[in-house]
Amino acid sequence: MKQLVITLGFLASWLTLAAQDDLLASLEAEQEDEVSLVEATFKGTRLINGHSIETRKKGVMDFMISHRFGTIDGGGYELFGLDDASIRIGLEYAITDRLYVGVGRSSFEKTYDGFLKYRLLRQSSGGGKNMPISATWLSSVALRTLRNPDLDESFKDKLANTNQLLIAKKFESGLSLQLMPTWVHRNLISDDESNNDVFALGVGGRIKLSQRVAFCGEYYYQFQQLHGETTNAIAVGFDIETGGHVFQLQFTNATSMVSKGFITETVNDFFDGEIHFGFNISRTFQLN
């Protein structure tokens, strides 16, 4: 009986092949069950200020320079903020296709930062194993080294860390959205600050305008505030891609370029013109 089943099985496969006059159709029928990972949900590893779910592929190093000029409400005298600039220089490396690490130094408050990103889930289709979303974990730590003569701070006191779960979905090739539940923790806060822990929820997305240009937006809502003056970080910008570079041009009310900074320390009012023009330039190198 078993033999019959096997014979029948073989026969069935022969018959289907023989029955199909179109050789190509029979080949394509074989290929339908492939799992396909969704690539390039966002163009860069940053949405605008914050991280996107993207990491680089294994062995890729990314050199990143970010600038935020002064606020544009300075008017013509300050050339709309261009007289004033803060910079972050970063170096990042993909250890595996899922694990990504980086370090950076910002001129704003002389801050060093380091982060680790791990891709937990990758959106995919086909092969009967559809994964509707991508998810990436981000842990970052920032060390403020700006001297404060009034305070005797230990190394630990100067640290703040941020943990984020980044969840994104590429709905179609032109539209991707991301949600970012966030927890920022400070080891030490000053007398006029009220929360060591700030929880926030970020939303963001991109719309592709052409193959190389995308419009991006990002907003972080804070559930607690570090102090009464803080505002929620808003950013809008354009991603422009040219070969090995990604240029991101943005308008944002945030001054800091590290997670704990722009999420919880932003004090500018976006709608009152207190907006920084800025850009991120990322250049990738394939190391191995």
Place this chain on the structure above:
Amino acid sequence: MKNRILTLLLVAFACGFATAQPLIDREGTASFFSEAPMEDIEAINKEVIGAVDLEKGTVAVSMFIKKFTFDRSLMQEHFNENYLESEKFPKATFKGVIKDFTTLDFTKGGSFEALAEGEMEIHGVTKPLSSVVKFDVTPSTLRAETVFEISIADHDIEIPKLVIKNIAEVVEVKAAFNFKREQR
């Protein structure tokens, strides 16, 4: 008894069809190379599926665009995302016939060349293509190799002015298949 007759019948039936079974290689390769002033662009796909029907003289090839691997991963991303749009057009395919097939002898060992004529679909655009295929025949294997050129513009693959100098307009494509033949 009934079962035995059935099996016998089925086997006899199957034998009749067996000769019509095309040869299939699921690990064929396709690679392309384009020399450009900035950097050479090179990629290989090792999971190309190809078939040749030695009864009818027809050939077919199908491959996933995403299976092309590049040395530089960002180039690979751009290839899929910006140029070939592999989410919209996941496959490249070819179907065609071997010209003057009846004059060719695939049973005898040796090498010979033949022209394959058909249609190539890349980026959702189908264009006629004919290419010389070199066959190496042994009693147990059949190797097929071909080299041809694809014009990027023919397949509506857009290249922005900013990078047009970096990318050649005609790309040389190589493909190779090793078919295992049934021993009779």
